[in-house]
Amino acid sequence: PxxxxxxxxxxxxxxxxxxxxxxxxxxxxxxxxxxxxxxxxxxxxxxxxxxxxxxxxxxxxxxxxxxxxxxxxxxxxxxxxxxxxxxxxxxxxxxxxxxxxxxxxxxxxxxxxxxxxxxxxxxxxxxxxxxxxxxxxxxxQTTTFGIPGVAENASYLKEAHDAVVIRQKIFNSIEAAQLLPVGSEERKRLLSVVVCGGGPTGVELAAEVKDYIDQDLSRWLPGIEKEMTVTLVEALPNVLNAFNQKLIKYTEEVFKRQELDLRTNTMVKKVDRKNVYAVHKNASGEQESIAIPYGTLVWATGNGxxxxxxxxxxxxxxxxxxxxxxxxxxxxxxxxxxxxxxxxxxxxxxxxxxxxxxxxxxxxxxxxxxxxxxxxxxxxxxxxxxxxxxxxxxxxxxxxxxxSLRPFEYVYQGSLAYIGTERAVADLVWGDFSNVSTGGSLTFLFWRSAYVSMILGVRSKILVCFDWLKVGIFGRDCSKE
Ligand code: FAD
Ligand code: NAD
The missing domain is CATH 3.50.50.100 (FAD/NAD(P)-binding domain)
Structure with a gap:
């Protein structure tokens, strides 16, 4: 060639x-x-x-x-x-x-x-x-740590195709659940979205899905917001461990308010077609085995x-x-x-x-x-x-x-993450000394403008702004594709 x-x-x-x-x-x-x-x-x-x-x-x-x-x-x-x-x-x-x-x-x-x-x-x-x-x-690639059942049953969020598959799985489960009686265990399972890994990928996805259910699906399927659950499972005591403690606490409060089921200190050990099996460590250090039923499972526990x-x-x-x-x-x-x-x-x-x-x-x-x-x-x-x-x-x-050959030097410019309900958290660095940790709706606007500026092409910058405008006016649709 x-x-x-x-x-x-x-x-x-x-x-x-x-x-x-x-x-x-x-x-x-x-x-x-x-x-x-x-x-x-x-x-x-x-x-x-x-x-x-x-x-x-x-x-x-x-x-x-x-x-x-x-x-x-x-x-x-x-x-x-x-x-x-x-x-x-x-x-x-x-x-x-x-x-x-x-x-x-x-x-x-x-x-x-x-x-x-x-x-x-x-x-x-x-x-x-x-x-x-x-x-x-x-x-x-997304690592599974060799945990049994993950590769066969979970979706990842790494490539464009993964995002399409997650959407289809969520909708397949929602549509199937409509055939079952309200309150049945199988219907509850199908309407459960479980995200494993409380790093930024897991946090942002869980937050987006919860927003979608509360703000849009509830319009097309009234009452679904009370039935559908989003669970975020994290092995460590906190999510977003690379962020400042203040922002971690803020994220956890926002999740609580929007009834996103956060399970920290919960290490996933096995997955099968319908359940995530984990060990939860409680405040006194005792361990208990739990099963979390799911209709859609996303695995976001980091890279290998x-x-x-x-x-x-x-x-x-x-x-x-x-x-x-x-x-x-x-x-x-x-x-x-x-x-x-x-x-x-x-x-x-x-x-x-x-x-x-x-x-x-x-x-x-x-x-x-x-x-x-x-x-x-x-x-x-x-x-x-x-x-x-x-x-x-x-x-x-x-x-x-x-x-003139100089070594590479990384300049850390800060971290941002979306946490739902039009709120974001930001650990920012200005100059050599000033660190700012901030969270909320204004940070969300900053998050959006920072991401637009990071997008590499002008075409994509414009398209993303149009997408946000479209969703602001018409909301998000509920087609499977
Ligand atoms: P990638 O961007 O993953 O690119 C790897 C490329 O190699 C791909 O094109 C792939 O197709 C190709 N490839 C794979 N195998 C082969 C092969 N055998 N031969 C040839 N080509 C191959 N980071 C941030 O700083 N801020 C964020 O907000 C942020 N958000 C993220 C959100 C998500 C959902 C994910 C998954 C990651 C996010 N990251 C973020 C992390 C960031 O995406 C990665 O750190 C970054 O993509 C790494 O760049 P890379 O070029 O090393 O790899
Ligand atoms: P991560 O490594 O940051 O987080 C994975 C999480 O999964 C960890 O908190 C870990 O404790 C948890 N985990 C591991 N095994 C587990 C198990 N068996 N059960 C339950 N929890 C388990 O992974 P990520 O979120 O995919 O991020 C990867 C990289 O991409 C990071 O460097 C991150 O900073 C970057 N990223 C950044 C952004 C952002 O800045 N907004 C968004 C996405 C990703």
Whole structure:
């Protein structure tokens, strides 16, 4: 596929144009692509998802507060806006050979539903791409901690498709429940939505679903708000553990007021088709086993490394201790490799696995590659230069270019989370000293404006604002799709 790139193999100065292969189309990879001067390299981006997904608004999708299309940006649109030529391949990397600098890729689409018949499953399309530099940004996957029954029965909230599945499960359960007598145990079970994991993903989803029931479904199905339950299960004593204590307490109060059933100190041990089985530790430390029936179950207990990340780690001696993600240096270079850079959730660093970190790393990496290109060009010119004074100048420029390579530094800008009933919590940082922890309706407005400013494309910014306006005027609908 490298030959398909219509860009010349040589740069205008005659130096060879190196190839960067970017794996993934998430926060880290797309930010790198967006900020990279793609005229300096041959750029190939490989991802089973042909769009970027703005994950911070994903919890708003199952309820229809935001349309899934509004928070996606096609990879090709991003690629076309860069100065050079970029080749996008819809595939997943199945193997990386760090010695021969080759990635094996297999055709795969994240949303393979229609058109599947055209692709021969028995003869999958597999090919390889060579790289000079590899940008490894494959993210992470939701971890189940091997808890029995989770993988078979729960939905996750990681991809656009997950949000659609959650909506369909909620509606399948609601519609089925209408056939059963009010008060029956089976009807109660079907009308129970259980979210496991009280991190920001679980909190925001539970809050959105509860809003949807109270504000919209109650209009279409009067009385459903009294029957339908939303339960949030968290193993630790509090939800939102990365937030300030004051905001944790505020969130718990808001949940209580809106009758969202919060079960803290409750560790899920097993799941079957109808129940979540957990151990609850009470105030005196005694443990009791409980079962929570569900019609819809969402699992949001955090991240674990993908198979491709574990496979790459197993091939590099310096990565032998990398259990939770790739180990990288201050320039995002994978320890033990001279040509693989990794960023975002597939790495294990002192920074949290957030979009904020992956985004800043992407900006850093794009600028780092520009500096590497300059260094490479100077080294090429030095090799071909014969005049002594010109050579001297070039050497000095090379020293300066090398000195311009600075390590990555993460700047924490704060955390935000939606907690329901048009309230949000925010842990904000201004400058070096001032931290502000705030929660409520004004924070909700701040949350909305901050998220709009974070959205990468103008089109998506406008679409999201229109979605909010539409919901403000007409409410959210109750169709299954
Ligand atoms: P991702 O964005 O997950 O992208 C990984 C990419 O790799 C995807 O395109 C995927 O298709 C692709 N890929 C996977 N396997 C392969 C393969 N084998 N070969 C090639 N490509 C592959 N963070 C915040 O800072 N603020 C928030 O408000 C926030 N809200 C969130 C809400 C939700 C519901 C979720 C799930 C996460 C949220 N996060 C938030 C966390 C944030 O989304 C992640 O930290 C961020 O997406 C990490 O970026 P990434 O580029 O490492 O991975
Ligand atoms: P998380 O790791 O932040 O939280 C998972 C929660 O699940 C933890 O509180 C953990 O105690 C709990 N848990 C684990 N096993 C359990 C079990 N068996 N039973 C009950 N509870 C269990 O995961 P997340 O919420 O998916 O977030 C992942 C990353 O994405 C984090 O870095 C987070 O900051 C980021 N994120 C940020 C936002 C935001 O800023 N608004 C939103 C979503 C995600």
């Amino acid at each position: 490298t030959e398909q790139i219509p860009q010349s193999d040589l740069k205008p100065n005659g130096n060879k144009r190196k190839t960067i292969v970017i794996l993934g189309s998430g926060w880290g990879s797309i930010t790198t692509l967006k900020h990279l001067d793609t005229s300096l390299y041959n750029v190939i981006i490989v991802s089973p998802r042909n769009y970027f997904l703005f994950t911070p608004l994903l919890p708003s999708v199952p309820t229809g507060t935001v349309d899934v299309k509004s928070i996606t940006d096609p990879v090709r649109t991003v690629a076309r806006a860069t100065p050079g030529q970029v080749l996008y391949l819809e595939a997943e990397a199945t193997d990386v050979d760090p010695v021969s600098k080759k990635v094996t890729i297999k055709h795969k689409s994240n949303s393979m539903t229609f058109g599947e018949a055209m692709i021969n499953e028995e003869e999958p399309i597999i090919t390889t791409v060579d790289y000079d530099y590899l940008v490894f940004g494959v993210g992470a 490394p993908r198979e491709i990340t574990k496979s790459l780690a197993s091939k590099i001696e310096e990565q032998k201790t990398a259990r939770r993600g790739l180990l990288i240096d201050a320039y995002l270079k994978v320890d033990g490799s001279d040509s693989i850079y990794a960023l975002g959730d597939c790495t294990f660093t002192k920074n949290p696995p957030t979009a904020q970190v992956a985004h800043q790393e992407g900006i850093f990496l794009a600028s780092h590659f520009e500096k590497l290109s300059k260094i490479d060009d100077l080294q090429y010119s030095i090799k071909t230069e014969t005049e002594a004074d010109k050579l001297d100048k070039l050497n000095r420029r090379l020293e300066r270019a090398k000195a």
